[in-house]
Amino acid sequence: MNETIMLPVDYQGETIELPLNIVTLGYTYQLHIQVQGRTLIFEKDDEGQYRVIDLSGSGPDHVDKHLITAILETLQGL
Numbered sequence: 001m002n003e004t005i006m007l008p009v010d011y012q013g014e015t016i017e018l019p020l021n022i023v024t025l026g027y028t029y030q031l032h033i034q035v036q037g038r039t040l041i042f043e044k045d046d047e048g049q050y051r052v053i054d055l056s057g058s059g060p061d062h063v064d065k066h067l068i069t070a071i072l073e074t075l076q077g078l
Contacts, residue, residue: 007033011070018071033071036063042075050075 006017019034031042040063041053050072054063 007071007074009067009070009074011067031075035067035071038063040068040071042071 002021002023005020005022007020008015008017021032023030023032028043033040033042038054038056041055042050043053045051052068052072
């Protein structure tokens, strides 16, 4: 069952909602979040901190670093 959850993120004084899917991989999971037309994968590293993977490739449209930071802060607060 793959259900989309809306993740509320405080960004530049507004709350935006980003579509999030949880993908399980054995004993771990990844969070696939749609951000500015890209799918970013958030997963925990060995130290328990989230890292971000962008499988959309390197293109001219980069995701705002401040938005990524706001997403990471939201995920850490969950």
